[in-house]
Amino acid sequence: MAQRLIFTNDVNRELATIVERRHPSSVFLLTDENTHRMVRPLVDLAATDIIIPAGDEHKNIDSLQQVWRALQQGGATRQSLLINLGGGVVTDLGGLAAATFKRGMRFVNVPTTLLGAVDAAVGGKTGINFGGLKNEIGAFAEATDVVISTCFFSTLPTTELKSGFAEMLKHGLLTGSDEFDRLLHFDLDQLSPGQLLDRLQASVLVKQRIVEQDPHEQGLRRALNLGHTVGHAFESHALTCGHPVPHGYAVAWGLVTECVLSHMMMRFPSSTLQQLATFVRRHYGIFSITCDDYDTLLTLMRHDKKSRQGEINCTLLAACGDVRIDVTVTPDDMRTALDIYRDLMGI
Amino acid sequence: MAQRLIFTNDVNRELATIVERRHPSSVFLLTDENTHRMVRPLVDLAATDIIIPAGDEHKNIDSLQQVWRALQQGGATRQSLLINLGGGVVTDLGGLAAATFKRGMRFVNVPTTLLGAVDAAVGGKTGINFGGLKNEIGAFAEATDVVISTCFFSTLPTTELKSGFAEMLKHGLLTGSDEFDRLLHFDLDQLSPGQLLDRLQASVLVKQRIVEQDPHEQGLRRALNLGHTVGHAFESHALTCGHPVPHGYAVAWGLVTECVLSHMMMRFPSSTLQQLATFVRRHYGIFSITCDDYDTLLTLMRHDKKSRQGEINCTLLAACGDVRIDVTVTPDDMRTALDIYRDLMGI
Numbered sequence: 001m002a003q004r005l006i007f008t009n010d011v012n013r014e015l016a017t018i019v020e021r022r023h024p025s026s027v028f029l030l031t032d033e034n035t036h037r038m039v040r041p042l043v044d045l046a047a048t049d050i051i052i053p054a055g056d057e058h059k060n061i062d063s064l065q066q067v068w069r070a071l072q073q074g075g076a077t078r079q080s081l082l083i084n085l086g087g088g089v090v091t092d093l094g095g096l097a098a099a100t101f102k103r104g105m106r107f108v109n110v111p112t113t114l115l116g117a118v119d120a121a122v123g124g125k126t127g128i129n130f131g132g133l134k135n136e137i138g139a140f141a142e143a144t145d146v147v148i149s150t151c152f153f154s155t156l157p158t159t160e161l162k163s164g165f166a167e168m169l170k171h172g173l174l175t176g177s178d179e180f181d182r183l184l185h186f187d188l189d190q191l192s193p194g195q196l197l198d199r200l201q202a203s204v205l206v207k208q209r210i211v212e213q214d215p216h217e218q219g220l221r222r223a224l225n226l227g228h229t230v231g232h233a234f235e236s237h238a239l240t241c242g243h244p245v246p247h248g249y250a251v252a253w254g255l256v257t258e259c260v261l262s263h264m265m266m267r268f269p270s271s272t273l274q275q276l277a278t279f280v281r282r283h284y285g286i287f288s289i290t291c292d293d294y295d296t297l298l299t300l301m302r303h304d305k306k307s308r309q310g311e312i313n314c315t316l317l318a319a320c321g322d323v324r325i326d327v328t329v330t331p332d333d334m335r336t337a338l339d340i341y342r343d344l345m346g347i
Numbered sequence: 348m349a350q351r352l353i354f355t356n357d358v359n360r361e362l363a364t365i366v367e368r369r370h371p372s373s374v375f376l377l378t379d380e381n382t383h384r385m386v387r388p389l390v391d392l393a394a395t396d397i398i399i400p401a402g403d404e405h406k407n408i409d410s411l412q413q414v415w416r417a418l419q420q421g422g423a424t425r426q427s428l429l430i431n432l433g434g435g436v437v438t439d440l441g442g443l444a445a446a447t448f449k450r451g452m453r454f455v456n457v458p459t460t461l462l463g464a465v466d467a468a469v470g471g472k473t474g475i476n477f478g479g480l481k482n483e484i485g486a487f488a489e490a491t492d493v494v495i496s497t498c499f500f501s502t503l504p505t506t507e508l509k510s511g512f513a514e515m516l517k518h519g520l521l522t523g524s525d526e527f528d529r530l531l532h533f534d535l536d537q538l539s540p541g542q543l544l545d546r547l548q549a550s551v552l553v554k555q556r557i558v559e560q561d562p563h564e565q566g567l568r569r570a571l572n573l574g575h576t577v578g579h580a581f582e583s584h585a586l587t588c589g590h591p592v593p594h595g596y597a598v599a600w601g602l603v604t605e606c607v608l609s610h611m612m613m614r615f616p617s618s619t620l621q622q623l624a625t626f627v628r629r630h631y632g633i634f635s636i637t638c639d640d641y642d643t644l645l646t647l648m649r650h651d652k653k654s655r656q657g658e659i660n661c662t663l664l665a666a667c668g669d670v671r672i673d674v675t676v677t678p679d680d681m682r683t684a685l686d687i688y689r690d691l692m693g694i
Contacts, residue, residue, distance in 0.1 A: 025655070025656070061408070061412065065408065068477060068478070068483070068484060069478060072477070072478045072480070072483065073478075077655070079655065096447075099486065100443075100447070100484050100485060100486055101483070101484065102483060102484075102485075103472065103473075103474060103482070103485040103486055103487055103564075104486070104487065104563070125450065126450075127450065130415060130419070131415070131416060131419045131420075133419070135450070136415075136419065136448070136449060137415060137447050137448065137449075138447060138449075138450040139446065139447055139450055139451070139486055140450055140451065216451070217450075308372070308424070308426065309372070
């Protein structure tokens with residue numbers, strides 16, 4: 001059964017329709033402490049509430065067991081429905097809890113952050129962190145419905161909105177220059193939830209189209225990895241150094257570096273690269289690295305979940321919308337790309 | 348990709364072929380303490396060994412985390428292979444560990460018990476016990492290959508062989524009277540592994556055909572539930588009373604009771620019912636219940652994983668091979684069936 005995507009500004013009406021349509025034997029609603037306080041009061045739905053601690057550090061086996069236990073104690077069956085109301089932690093963990101409870105109950109995602117809406121809530125990847133590695137344990141399991149609205153975003157900090165927007169930039173680059181241009185001209189300092197819904201819809205549908213063609217990440221889906229081989233390395237390195245950066249910011253800097261590689265290796269247009277670098281520098285600032293960080297970064301890239309046999313593996317672009325997956329990048333080329341990244345950022 | 352079933356008496360050769368064919372980045376081999384001691388020495392395969400404690404009481408989240416951790420520490424990737432060498436606990440738990448490690452790595456099942464071969468190892472149901480309920484947490488995930496051999500069975504206690512044979516009786520009833528007759532005339536007191544392999548192959552293929560048509564237990568697969576609504580209730584009741592019975596024995600008694608219901612409700616032939624009852628009584632003995640146990644048993648049946656809205660749900664037979672799934676049984680009919688079961692067993 002295909003995942004239904006619903007773009008709306010009337011979440012309550014859509015949830016009522018879903019419950020009527022799926023006629024579950026019972027309804028459970030998962031939030032974290034933050035979304036329970038900020039968002040749950042806005043949602044008019046009778047359900048058994050399950051509340052987990054907020055933050056990526058709680059996206060773990062303890063919280064997962066807490067959700068399983070609450071479902072069990074609440075008498076959930078395979079015909080029940082779990083509604084995940086929150087950011088990526090809630091939809092990833094809630095999705096895994098539902099996918100494994102009695103070998104699978106249905107769930108609905110209602111992302112409350114831009115990053116969640118554009119990335120985690122759609123596409124069937126669920127998971128928790130384990131043994132210090134992100135999303136080490138998980139399953140591919142699609143929500144029956146994903147209700148996407150910008151109405152919850154008004155209280156989000158700018159950092160969070162920009163994080164989500166970085167994934168939208170990625171989707172724009174994967175689609176074509178028209179959509180990418182529209183995003184570059186979007187006023188990121190004056191994000192209005194109403195205007196955002198159109199662009200968000202376009203962006204989510206890019207991801208949906210790719211996922212439909214490759215649900216279990218055997219090939220094409222790795223297109224969505226654009227910016228992430230370098231981005232994850234930046235993110236992990238920053239975390240290790242005690243100066244964590246938001247995921248989306250790391251992706252933005254990763255996109256710049258991987259577009260440099262795309263230019264070096266497949267003639268990705270330098271004008272587009274320049275536009276991207278200028279936009280990222282203005283809105284996301286600079287992730288400052290020196291040559292001394294290169295070895296560490298390269299080691300992190302070799303340990304990426306998608307790498308094989310210790311090679312560095314990237315998704316690159318010959319042009320906007322012209323995607324090449326599984327490109328092996330030599331350490332020398334990566335070092336050169338990091339040099340050029342630093343030039344572009346003025347480091 | 349369909350699950351490959353391999354019936355053989357040369358497990359080592361088949362495993363070597365599988366490893367060559369799947370060319371994994373690394374190989375892990377899961378056993379429990381018993382199969383590590385008894386069976387592992389017979390298997391000639393270079394692999395990183397993972398050993399969990401033996402017994403259903405260890406089919407839990409702690410052992411699951413132990414396997415995840417060993418895979419992580421051993422550098423397992425999505426291209427690695429986990430070989431589950433053991434009974435139902437090892438194949439169920441190992442399957443779930445593999446299905447969720449990095450959102451899914453491949454695994455091979457090598458059942459070392461008859462019950463494991465005929466039931467747990469084939470069909471994609473993985474799971475662990477949680478919160479006091481059996482298989483409460485799990486996933487549908489198929490082994491790429493299942494290597495089935497009777498060569499490990501020679502050291503099994505008779506109780507275990509009879510447990511497995513009860514599931515074969517079930518498959519016989521689901522297929523047709525010819526196969527059922529062949530099983531009734533099998534010399535259960537002189538089980539020879541060689542003769543057994545033919546009947547086992549027939550039996551496993553019955554399950555395989557059903558599972559292929561309904562991998563996620565939406566309908567037809569519930570045929571395999573024959574004998575289990577009552578059997579599970581007997582098993583749970585015995586456990587609560589401090590006199591646990593083997594799963595397969597509970598299934599054998601459950602088959603008798605559900606064939607009684609089949610006779611009452613759909614004219615299942617009384618001669619076949621008599622044959623079954625005689626066979627079960629002779630080889631499995633009697634599960635002794637009184638009228639005072641009926642209420643408890645009915646409550647347990649209403650809480651079965653497959654029940655809906657608190658009704659008692661059974662798979663019944665109009666004849667051998669003529670299956671009716673999702674039959675609602677009234678409490679009165681169930682009480683009558685339990686009365687007749689007691690008569691047949693001479694209680």
